[in-house]
Amino acid sequence: MFIWNSCDVVVVDVRREVEEIVGARWVVEGEDAALFGFDAFTAVKGRPRLVALPADEEQTVRLIALLYRSCTPMVFRGSGTSLSGSTVALTGEEVVVSLTRLNRVYSCEGLEIEVGPGLANVLVTRHAPHDLFYAPDPSSYTVCSIGGNVSHDSGGIHVPKYGSTFNSVVKLRVALCDGSVEDVGGTPYFNGANIFVGSEGSLGAVLRATLRLHPRPETSRTVLGAFQDVASTARAVSAVYEEGVIPAAVEMMDRNSIDVVEKSRYKAGYPDCAALLLVECDGYTPQVEEEVRRVRLVFERLGGKVMVPENPAENSRLWLGRKGAFPAMGVVSPAYLTLDSIVPRTELASVLEEVGRIAERYGVMVANVFHAADGNLHPLIPYNPESPKSLENALRAGWEIVEASMKRGGVPSGEHGVGIEKARFMHQYYSQSELEVLWRIKRAFDPDRLLNPYKMLYENPPETGDRVVSLLYTKPWEAE
């Protein structure tokens, strides 16, 4: 890799040159550009200066080089389902480079499949041999792209056994700001692909990903445990592991989230309880049967009521409720925030209690539905998008939840990315020297800080005049 120190402003008419590369049909500007200015983080919308949709790797590489050379900030975009606002064009100067058209499957050999970044997650398994599957499955899997998954290190319910996207990336082809292309990864040392996983489009563009496939498990069974108090529910999560079970998934839902789901079209008929766990065991049939037996015993010992669905229809109904929990929030409010801090399993009960107190203090409703095995909270906080006060309360409640998690030895973000939503926590979570390491990496790839500016790492807050943006970028210790 060789990267220039600084961009030279020789490009006179960026728009025209972009058009020359991608063709007029694939340039979007004016009001239409705003349609690429937001993602699933509902609190902030931007308006890119221009959007380009390159057709292939070659066009993408030329485009990035052109934009960098002309000092144009850029945002790479997949399906725009980021929950942390990582694709929002904050300043209006950005050109959005949409990678959705790079959606080819190049090859599939052994346990590896090589795909373009624009391919939807669900299509990876669909293109794999029947006895294999692609494990990372964010709830948004029908639409989110592999490029976005890699860039956010996305997880999903099967993280406990199969890991997040990080564990499934073998190699990456990346386009760097100087117009060079590198194939990184596939090595046990100096693994360049690792740096790109979770980099949120701030180091370069992912052009291709070689992903690891897993053999499809022979059997998969679900155990539901319904508990009368949150403490036992939280305790049961660790107890499952103590019994020697490595579950494929452990999801927890509290009373609020159960109530919301039962009011929605995702109604699952869950038992009346303070909180429930949905555990999935998969693998070789005799082993799965033994695991189900042990999970059942653990739940019963802790006072839980146990349900083991006997047929596929009942099984999908139980999971439908969990999987529909986010969208089901629509029955409460048309907008919601959801953070994704992680707490150690042993702290789950105490942090959930704290979440309750925080919710009360801000007068917001918080529904907890989350990946319990790795303590990856997902507090869903509905707000009224037409009331700035309601949004601010939701934001502040969310921040306090993240802080409460960090205080108990947790981390600010598990799987949704830092983006603009959690940029403020970088300074709080990392030490000065840790941040300096991150900046050194960033500068090596992006000396002029043109790649996804203000996301994750930033020096000074963006000046957009937007109240919510300035709130988001107020460092916690500077607030009040």
Add this chain to the structure above:
Amino acid sequence: MADLKLAQQLSLKCVHCGFCLEVCPTYRATRSEVHSPRGRIAAVVSGALTSSGIETCVYCRKCEEACPSGVEFGEIMSAARRPSLEQIMVHRILEDPLRLYNAARLAKMGLPLQVARRVAQITPEPTLPPEYSDPDPELILFAGCIAPVFFTSTVLRALGFLRQRYRVRLINACCGLAHYAEGERERALTVAQRLGDAAQGKPIVSLPSNCSSHMKAFRQLGVEVEVYDFPEFVELMRLPLPKKQLGLTVHEPCHARLAGLNRYVHSALERMGVQVVEMADPTLECGAGGGYIFEQPELSDEIMEAKKKEVAATGCDTVVSTNFACSLALMRMGFTPIHLADLL
């Protein structure tokens, strides 16, 4: 303007999750938010109705099915759209099959208009729409607008089949779906009322399944009609069907699917002993829309390209399509579309 307000109000339910993107035929063809449901909703919210995406929506309402938040996309689009003069002209032509017949003849003779050229390319030779009524009819056979002119033999077969048991009156007319989809809501209501009056309270058996689906929703417009899709009627009445030794695949029209009508086609074919080779996704859009196939040649061709691959993968040449606009698209792709009625 009141309509735009309504559209904006309905749009507030959208949480930008993007779950609707990958089912949308125009998004799949372009991979661009401009032509995605989420992008269209954002354009409506900001009042940017000149966004090209508003025009390019096929109105298949696939997005509605995929949306976890219950956004009523069809209503939004219908309320937000302003029909162009060309669209209004097409609607008027569709309202009267005789007019459609004459217009198609003119197009075939080389009328120098872009739409006309496309019509000439896509449609088979037009035939004078047949007319028929038994005395004191007890049942209406509704043939729609396209079938009487371009699929006359299908209409006659359906008529012959129903007449074995019932006294039938044939109505060739428009259901108003194209109007509704393209924002001519008032006129869509007039068309619906006219049809309601013509039916005189008699049950309607409708041949084009997307029209069946639209007519089943007339109640929401305040018009009461009793409508059955042709295969639905055949199945509910358990009408005797001939056995057929055939291998074919089935296309599932978008609106028919919304109304849950496609299952009747499958059960009828099963009763006939027809061997169906399923497409990986039989609901994949065909690219026809209502007037879409004529008004948006570039995108509709791109959508057809994807559908063509899907159908070709089955190895079948014959495709059962219960909606005639879809049949036109399937013919353009080089397949042989047939209606269930053609097998009777």
